[in-house]
Each structure stands twice: as C-alpha cells, then as structure tokens.
Amino acid sequence: MDRRMLLCVALLFFDSANGQVSYTMPEEMDKGSLVGDIAHDLGLDTKRFISGKARIYTRNSEEYMELSRDRGVLLVKERIDREALCKQTTPCALHFQIILENPMEFYSITVQITDINDNPPTFEREKTEFKISESAVIGSKFVLEKAADLDVGINDLQKYELKPTDNFALKLQNNADGLKHVEMVLQKALDREKQEQINLVLTAVDGGEPQMSGTMQIVITVLDANDNAPVFTQKQYKATVAENSPKGTVVATVTASDADEGVNSKITYSITNTLDDVRKLFMINNRNGEITLIGNIDFEESRNFQIDIRASDDGGLTDSCKLIIDVQDVNDNKPEINIMSKSNVISENAEPNTVVTMIHIEDKDIEENGKVQCFINEKVEFTLKSSTNNFYSLVTDRTMQRIQSDKNLLEQPDSPLEST
Numbered sequence: 073m074d075r076r077m078l079l080c081v082a083l084l085f086f087d088s089a090n091g092q093v094s095y096t097m098p099e100e101m102d103k104g105s106l107v108g109d110i111a112h113d114l115g116l117d118t119k120r121f122i123s124g125k126a127r128i129y130t131r132n133s134e135e136y137m138e139l140s141r142d143r144g145v146l147l148v149k150e151r152i153d154r155e156a157l158c159k160q161t162t163p164c165a166l167h168f169q170i171i172l173e174n175p176m177e178f179y180s181i182t183v184q185i186t187d188i189n190d191n192p193p194t195f196e197r198e199k200t201e202f203k204i205s206e207s208a209v210i211g212s213k214f215v216l217e218k219a220a221d222l223d224v225g226i227n228d229l230q231k232y233e234l235k236p237t238d239n240f241a242l243k244l245q246n247n248a249d250g251l252k253h254v255e256m257v258l259q260k261a262l263d264r265e266k267q268e269q270i271n272l273v274l275t276a277v278d279g280g281e282p283q284m285s286g287t288m289q290i291v292i293t294v295l296d297a298n299d300n301a302p303v304f305t306q307k308q309y310k311a312t313v314a315e316n317s318p319k320g321t322v323v324a325t326v327t328a329s330d331a332d333e334g335v336n337s338k339i340t341y342s343i344t345n346t347l348d349d350v351r352k353l354f355m356i357n358n359r360n361g362e363i364t365l366i367g368n369i370d371f372e373e374s375r376n377f378q379i380d381i382r383a384s385d386d387g388g389l390t391d392s393c394k395l396i397i398d399v400q401d402v403n404d405n406k407p408e409i410n411i412m413s414k415s416n417v418i419s420e421n422a423e424p425n426t427v428v429t430m431i432h433i434e435d436k437d438i439e440e441n442g443k444v445q446c447f448i449n450e451k452v453e454f455t456l457k458s459s460t461n462n463f464y465s466l467v468t469d470r471t472m473q474r475i476q477s478d479k480n481l482l483e484q485p486d487s488p489l490e491s492t
C-alpha cells in the first residue's frame with residue numbers, strides 16, 4: 073500500500089490552453105486513495121468547486137473516480153483492475169470531464185492506469201503427457217502449451233525454462249504473429265530400458281518485481297522399440313543323457329531373455345542343425361526352451377551331440393547357443409569271444425606253455441561296463457594267459473596225455489562279471 077501510494081505521486085500534465093489534466097496512477101489502489109489535487113491543478117479554488125457544483129461527467133468511468141468538492145481532490149472510488157479495464161491494451165486510461173455551472177465550464181481529465189505485476193504466468197493445464205518412442209530421432213520436436221500472463225510490458229511473460237535438460241532442450245520460435253511458439257527438441261536419444269518415464273517441469277517467468285512464475289509438469293512415457301536382441305544365459309550348455317533313455321525324456325532347458333517389452337521380448341526357440349540327425353532325435357519346446365528326446369540314442373553309435381539353438385524375438389532379432397549332450401553308456405553289450413587262431417592238433421609230447429589258441433574278448437561298452445574277465449574250467453591241462461587289451465592265449469599246462477579239442481574248454485562269463 074505504501075509503495076503504491078508513493079507510485080501515486082502521480083505524473084501531472086496540465087494543458088491550460090485546452091483545459092486538460094492528466095494523471096498517472098497504478099492499478100489496484102485502495103478505495104479513497106488520492107488521485108490528484110484537481111482544483112489546484114485546474115487553477116481553481118474549492119469555493120468555485122462548491123458554487124459551481126463541480127461533478128464528474130462520464131459515460132462509463134464514473135464508478136472508478138470520485139470528486140470531493142470540499143477538498144477539491146480526485147479520489148479512487150472503486151479499486152481499479154487494469155487487466156479487467158483494458159486487458160492487453162496499452163496505454164490504459166480513464167477519460168472523463170469535470171463540469172461546473174454558473175458559469176458553465178468543463179475540463180477533460182485523463183487518468184492513465186499503469187500495470188503492476190499482480191498476475192503470474194499460467195498454463196491452462198497443470199500437466200501434459202507425451203508418449204514418445206525410444207526410437208525417436210535426435211532433433212524431433214514436440215510443441216508445448218504456451219503460458220499466459222494477464223499483465224503487460226515487463227510484467228508479462230518473458231521467458232521459459234525446462235528442467236531437467238538430460239534429453240530435451242527448449243526452443244522458442246518467434247512466429248509471424250508475434251507470439252512465441254514453445255517447443256522441446258530431443259537432443260539425446262531415449263532408452264526405455266533405462267528410463268520408462270521422464271518427468272520435466274516447464275516454468276514460465278515474467279519480468280516483474282517481484283518476479284512471478286507458473287509451472288507445468290510434462291510427463292513423457294517412453295514407448296518400447298525392438299532394440300534389444302534375445303540373449304542366452306550361457307553361450308554353451310552341457311547335459312548328459314543315458315543311452316536308451318525313453319522318448320520324452322527332458323534333456324536340458326536353455327533360457328534367453330530380452331530387455332524389451334511385449335511382443336518385442338517374446339522369444340521363440342528353435343533347433344537349427346541341418347546336416348545331422350539332431351532334429352530327428354531332439355525337439356525343443358519353442359516357448360520354454362525345454363529339450364526333449366524324441367528318438368533312440370545309442371552310445372555305441374554317437375557319444376555326444378551338439379545342438380545349435382536359436383532364440384528369436386517377434387521382431388526378428390536373434391541369439392544362438394550350443395547344447396553339448398554327452399551320452400552315458402549303459403551296460404547293454406555282452407562280451408564277445410573271438411577265436412583268432414587255433415591249433416587243431418597238439419602233440420602228446422607237447423611241451424608245457426605251448427600256445428594252443430589265441431583269443432580276443434570284445435565288449436562294446438566302456439569302462440566298468442566294458443571290462444571283461446576270461447577264465448576256463450578247472451581240471452583241464454590248459455592255462456589261460458592274459459596279454460594286453462583283452463587278448464588271451466590258451467597254453468598247455470603240462471605234458472599232454474591225450475589230445476583234447478579246445479572245444480567247450482572256455483567259459484564265457486556274462487556281464488557284469490560280478491553276477492556270474
């Protein structure tokens with residue numbers, strides 16, 4: 073109020089030739105505030121005001137001004153809101169006449185109403201939302217809502233600020249119509265996988281004293297683009313499966329993940345081997361990556377398999393991995409005796425240790441399942457001698473009394489040997 077009163081030391085302009093007086097006062101002065109010492113400024117005294125029944129003549133401004141005949145002053149009758157009176161028009165002034173009788177005289181009075189900064193810049197909405205693809209290119213523009221400030225001149229909107237500025241920069245375009253066009257421009261690529269929602273604040277600031285401002289929240293939802301391929305948890309998986317496992321046995325499960333969302337992260341698994349029988353023996357569940365046995369596997373035929381597996385998302389991005397399956401041997405082969413050579417006739421005088429027959433025992437299984445022992449019936453005149461690698465030789469034990477065929481001398485233990 074005091075500040076306004078000081079401002080109200082109004083600028084006076086008096087043109088005596090034309091009988092015109094001008095005052096300048098700020099808007100929003102309290103009712104009863106002094107506008108001007110009008111009698112003095114017109115060169116009249118208050119007696120003339122009273123005798124002449126001085127009064128204000130106006131078509132539409134009377135409600136704002138009041139004339140005190142006794143004091144010869146002009147007072148504020150109603151608080152004046154410059155924004156309501158003149159909107160954005162400048163200058164804003166009240167025009168009226170002071171009329172006196174006996175003799176009749178009139179004076180033109182102008183009261184110019186100056187703006188005070190009593191309105192902040194405001195946005196129509198508190199919040200605005202955008203949905204922007206993470207694949208939006210740098211330089212993409214997004215038009216923002218403008219703020220409005222009812223004040224004029226320096227008290228009107230002066231500038232905008234956008235924070236934070238990680239991804240977007242503010243750009244003001246001066247349009248032909250003189251209105252500023254507000255845009256935000258993408259200056260750093262978005263990444264939904266890092267930040268799915270971005271909150272910005274647009275602030276509009278005027279140039280008044282004190283400065284006033286208004287804000288609008290900008291919420292950006294970053295839409296997914298298929299910019300991530302599926303990734304397997306391992307480049308190579310290992311599994312073992314016993315030979316002769318039944319069809320339907322689950323051998324292993326491979327897993328890939330995709331950082332995108334929705335169909336962009338929907339993974340389909342497939343086996344890509346083409347040159348071997350893998351696809352006849354193994355099947356993959358295209359949804360969960362489970363690998364199942366669908367054929368017969370024989371350790372003696374193939375000791376391991378390498379399965380090439382692909383994971384694809386619905387956008388066609390892929391990753392691949394290998395699954396190495398080791399086939400475990402089971403004891404499904406009997407030892408086989410091969411007579412490599414034999415003597416049909418042995419001299420009665422044959423010396424001990426004369427080789428009668430060479431034998432090789434073969435078992436297709438491995439390790440424990442493939443270990444063989446070879447022995448002969450007791451109470452015969454022969455000894456079985458072992459050499460390396462399942463080779464044996466049957467030799468005479470002592471001087472032969474009779475010639476015997478080697479037939480039926482050998483016994484063939486079934487496997488596993490412990491069971492015989």
Ligand SMILES: [Ca+2]
Pocket residue numbers: 099154155187188189190191222223224227
């Ligand atoms: Ca104002």
Ligand SMILES: [Ca+2]
Pocket residue numbers: 189190191192193221222223227228229278280284
């Ligand atoms: Ca303002």
Ligand SMILES: [Ca+2]
Pocket residue numbers: 298299300301302330331332336337385387389
């Ligand atoms: Ca993807």
Ligand SMILES: [Ca+2]
Pocket residue numbers: 206264265296297298299300331332333336
């Ligand atoms: Ca994505």
